[in-house]
Amino acid sequence: MTGTIRVLLADDQHLVRAGFRSILEDEADITIVGEAADGAEAVAGARAHLPDVLLMDIRMPNVDGLEAARRIAADSALDGVKVVILTTFDLDDYIYGALRAGATGFLVKDTEPEELIRAVRVAARGDALISPQVTRRLIAEFAGRVGQPVPDPRLDELTSREREVMRLVAGGMTNDEIAARLVLSPATAKTHVSRIMTKLGVRDRSQLVVLAYESGMVSPGWLG
Incomplete structure (x- = not known):
């Protein structure tokens, strides 16, 4: 990926969005193209701005992050949008569903600023899942919920x-x-x-x- 990374922020808490905006906009290669307070606004914002990365809380009113991720994954015009789900360890039950819904990866909501910046850059270039130390544990945990494997x-x-x-x-x-x-x-x-x-x-x-x-x-x- 070359050029400026375009980021859309989706969280129902204004202070969270403001904090992420403050951290990310200090980086010369990252720009915030919009904000959303729920999943419906996130999907609309993705269609309007075509961001490289959508940082999205999984729990939001009206349309949650899980459903928003499904809608984005189902829209071929949004194939270039990488959805990064913001989560906390007490929301682990949502993670496997988010993967199946089309999320690119996960980021712990109280992550350090440096990790947030790194995660946005990694997601933008599509190089790896976010926060390997988190996702590897989650993959192992939730893979056990798949049930009987079905050959594809x-x-x-x-x-x-x-x-x-x-x-x-x-x-x-x-x-x-x-x-x-x-x-x-x-x-x-x-x-x-x-x-x-x-x-x-x-x-x-x-x-x-x-x-x-x-x-x-x-x-x-x-x-x-």
């Missing part, structure tokens, strides 16, 4: 190398980590991930994670 015929389109890369993505690894594990260049790892998403018809890495667990390609804790 789309996976038959993948080469053995692509299946290997997809399993590592499902383990929460970044492109750089995948490259190191498989002795590839980061660019080659990124190309593999992009081709996998194209073959499977998914919009981002989080959907690869969901598919890997639901199909039985991987199981909780396999990566160690």
